Amino acid sequence: MSPTKVAFVTPGSFPIPSSKSSSVERVVEKFVPLLSPVIEPRIYGRASRNLSKKGKVANVICERYPASNKAVYTRLVGQAIRRFAPQIIQVENRPVMVTRLKAAHPGKRLWLNLHSTTFIGPRYISRKALRKSLLASDKIIVNSEFIRGEVEKRVPEAARRLRVVYPGVDTGRFISRFSPEGAWRREEQRLLKGLYGRKVVIFIGRLIPLKGVHHLLHIVPQLAMRHPELLVVIVGSPFYGSFRKTEYSLSLERLARRCHGTVRFVPYVPHPEVADWFLSSxxxxxxxxxxxxxxLVNVEAMACGIPVVATSAGGMKEIIVDGHTGFLINPDLLEMELLERLDMLLRDTALREDMGRNSRQLVEQKFTWRHTAEQWLNVLHE
Incomplete structure (x- = not known):
């Protein structure tokens, strides 16, 4: 019996593979190749001058099309899917594409994989169109119980279609600081990055208000008074793959000037460099x-063997075990609790290391790309 053919349709925002893609493309790039040979997958994504129109991502064929016009991109991908003739079409994080592809491919099973709540919000899709898209989806995969709840609130009739499949991390790239290789690389990178002798607290992500970096910077002066060896490293930019600044990112730089050399900004770095920054911290x-x-930064940091202090918000409380792999803090008391928890961890080397070991262990048990692939296949085999 031939394996089930499955088409994975990315939003067309970034090419695959790319060191500058968003987490949507990264998830597809990492877990889809692990589905072979149980299924025959094919990836559809954005064209790039540096990549052929048709190539391979690991062992999976990837077809690439111009994506500056989303309607044209969807049409071209739809034509390519017809040639591939899959049994299942999975749309990544764009509900608006589901109904278009459903109309163009009657009789095919349409799955939707939601990576965030952004594209189910009114800015991108009306409530009526969202309901139509979700009810046109045979399965709706979400990456957390949090998103499951958000979808159910918006379209209760879609509840029976929802399945949670957690993303993962490449534990071969994001190595533990407690392994012999990780310990050596940590020392090397701390020297190269000028971090030696400092206690490094790191943020990695986009510099947008949602990510809350301003809360961290508000408490740095108090934290630095208690820990003179403190260095806060902010890695990221407002946009993926870009060094452009916004009024918000400029306001963060102004806040950092009050911290008298305790804060270092590192502009956007390609994803392959992220592991070394976590390992150094x-x-x-x-x-x-x-x-x-x-x-994803939560599990990437945990894989490197460092504790994470995060707000008890969204899906993060499904990742971090409070008091065991890090700390979850009340969003309503964010700055007060952030100061307390960071102060506690900076004072106690043994606690940091215990939590770091626990973090790595939890990742290996639950949050690898192999786990993601197995969960996805479980949905297929229901």
């Missing part, structure tokens, strides 16, 4: 707002 902070669906 002591604590990761994720002070995001309520809409943080999952947050």
């Amino acid at each position: 002591d604590i990761a902070v994720v002070p995001s707002g309520q809409r943080e669906a999952f947050g």
Whole structure:
């Protein structure tokens, strides 16, 4: 019996593979190849001058099309899917594409994989169109129980279609600081990055208000008074793959000037460099707002063996075990609790290391790309 053919349709925002893509493309790039040979997958994505129109991502064929006009992109992908003739079409994070592809491919099973709440919001899709898209989906995969709840609130009739499949992390790239290789690389990177002798608290992500970096910077002066060796490293920019600044990112720089050399900004870095930044650090902070669906940075930091202090918001409370792999803080008392928890961790080396080991262990048990692939296949085999 031939394996089930499945088409994975990315939004067309970034090419695959790319070191500058968003988490949507990264999830597809990492877990889809692990589905072979149980299924025959094919990926559809954005064209790039540096990539052939048709190539391979690991062992999976990837077809690439111009995506500056989304309607044209959807039409071209739809034509390519017809040639492939899959049994299932999975749309990544764009509900608006579901109904278009459903109309163009009657009789095919349409799945929707939601990576965030952004594209089910009124800015991108009306409530009526969202309901139509969700009810046209045979399965709706979400990356957290948080998103499951958000979808059910908006379209209760879609509840029976929902399945949670957690994203993962490449534990071969994001190595533990407690492994021999990780310990050596941590020392090397701390020297190269000028971090030696500092207690490093790191934020990695987009510099947008939702991510809450301003809360971290508000408490740095108090934290630095208690810990003179403190260094807060902010890695990221407002936009993926760009060094452009916004009024918000400029306001963060103004806040940092009050911290007298305790804060270092590192502009956007390609994803392959993220692991070394986490490995070089002591604590990761994720002070995001309520809409943080999952947050791959949480599991990436944990894989490197460092504790994470994050808000108890969105899907993050499904990742971090409070008091065991890090701390979850009340969003309503964010700055007060963030100061307390960071102070506690900076004072206690043994606590940081225990939580770091626990973090790595939890990732290996639950949050690898192999786990993601297995969960997806479970949905297929229901």
